[in-house]
Amino acid sequence: MKTEQFSVVTVTLNPAIDRTVTIPNFTAGGVNRVETARNNAGGKGVNVAAMLAESGIRVAVTGFLGRENTSSFEELFSHRGIADHFVRVAGQTRTGIKVVDPVLHQTTDINFPGASVSAADLAAFTHRLDMLHADCFVLAGSLPPGADPGIYRELITRLRLRGPRIVLDASGEPLALALEARPNLIKPNIHELSELLGRPLPDTAAVVEAARELVSRGIETVVVSMGKDGACFVTAREAVVARPPRVEVRSTVGAGDAMVAGLVAAQFRQCPLADAARLATAFSVHALTRFADGAADFNRSIEALLSQVTVSLSQ
Numbered sequence: 001m002k003t004e005q006f007s008v009v010t011v012t013l014n015p016a017i018d019r020t021v022t023i024p025n026f027t028a029g030g031v032n033r034v035e036t037a038r039n040n041a042g043g044k045g046v047n048v049a050a051m052l053a054e055s056g057i058r059v060a061v062t063g064f065l066g067r068e069n070t071s072s073f074e075e076l077f078s079h080r081g082i083a084d085h086f087v088r089v090a091g092q093t094r095t096g097i098k099v100v101d102p103v104l105h106q107t108t109d110i111n112f113p114g115a116s117v118s119a120a121d122l123a124a125f126t127h128r129l130d131m132l133h134a135d136c137f138v139l140a141g142s143l144p145p146g147a148d149p150g151i152y153r154e155l156i157t158r159l160r161l162r163g164p165r166i167v168l169d170a171s172g173e174p175l176a177l178a179l180e181a182r183p184n185l186i187k188p189n190i191h192e193l194s195e196l197l198g199r200p201l202p203d204t205a206a207v208v209e210a211a212r213e214l215v216s217r218g219i220e221t222v223v224v225s226m227g228k229d230g231a232c233f234v235t236a237r238e239a240v241v242a243r244p245p246r247v248e249v250r251s252t253v254g255a256g257d258a259m260v261a262g263l264v265a266a267q268f269r270q271c272p273l274a275d276a277a278r279l280a281t282a283f284s285v286h287a288l289t290r291f292a293d294g295a296a297d298f299n300r301s302i303e304a305l306l307s308q309v310t311v312s313l314s315q
């Protein structure tokens with residue numbers, strides 16, 4: 001395989017098919033009846049790539065796909081013009097259940113661990129990654145069984161030699177270890193950041209302070225998403241908070257991934273932090289207000305949402 005150049009490469013080591021079921025008044029411990037059900041190819045880096053492709057950015061995807069159920073992924077990639085560099089491995093890509101409750105307005109995620117990857121699979125993936133060149137790499141999501149928790153740290157160190165920007169969306173031990181390799185941008189949600197630092201983050205001021213702590217450890221940009229309360233965007237020079245408008249949420253699945261996609265798109269526009277916060281939030285709100293089937297005119301939808309986001313400076 002010869003080397004190929006892209007604007008963005010997203011890495012999803014543990015992709016997932018999202019089976020979204022709509023259940024009005026979903027009750028844990030009770031009998032629940034499904035109103036509608038649908039399957040979408042997903043996983044963090046896949047969702048980021050799908051949105052970037054919609055916005056017109058040339059993107060490739062890699063990671064591991066179980067060779068027994070690739071069709072929904074292949075359809076998505078060919079439909080969106082995404083270059084498919086996933087390594088095929090034995091077995092099936094996991095399917096996760098997303099319960100959307102249109103009455104109680106909440107989404108319940110049931111995520112599975114995923115199929116194991118072997119040492120040979122990991123070697124094939126590293127070889128594939130070496131062939132892919134991009135201005136920006138996005139490493140996102142949980143790890144499949146068989147991958148070392150330090151894998152993001154190692155991948156960042158390896159990619160760093162080639163000089164791209166590196167965005168990481170991870171949690172738990174893989175995130176903690178990866179920080180040592182200093183990705184350019186991370187986007188934990190408030191729960192992931194609280195777990196990382198081992199303390200509660202009761203308000204926005206506490207979140208900004210925690211993000212500054214990570215900036216002081218050498219991460220250029222730390223973005224902390226806080227669900228309906230918006231997100232904090234923090235660099236060494238400034239901190240801003242972006243609040244989404246009140247919208248009718250169809251599903252929160254992929255809202256964080258959309259924010260990552262918006263942050264990457266903002267890098268290509270060379271936006272100041274406040275504009276990047278506005279754009280990233282508009283991407284998230286776009287994802288919240290429709291199911292993952294693509295908008296008739298993605299860029300027009302984003303433009304319309306930009307003015308509805310409230311951005312303010314933080315202390």
Ligand SMILES: Nc1ncnc2c1ncn2[C@@H]1O[C@H](COP(=O)(O)OP(=O)(O)O)[C@@H](O)[C@H]1O
Nearest residue numbers: 189225226227228230231244255256259281284
């Ligand atoms: N219920 C909601 N109402 C309005 N905006 C939301 C809602 N949930 C998420 N968002 C928007 O999506 C962004 C990312 O969502 P969040 O749930 O924090 O990410 P993650 O999926 O990574 O946990 C938020 O910063 C916010 O702008």
Ligand SMILES: O=P(O)(O)OC[C@H]1O[C@](O)(COP(=O)(O)O)[C@@H](O)[C@@H]1O
Nearest residue numbers: 042043044141142253254255256257
């Ligand atoms: O890799 P993880 O952490 O198990 O997450 C996978 C899940 O996250 C998603 O990418 C959605 O993530 P967000 O809701 O955080 O944006 C789903 O498509 C997928 O099922």
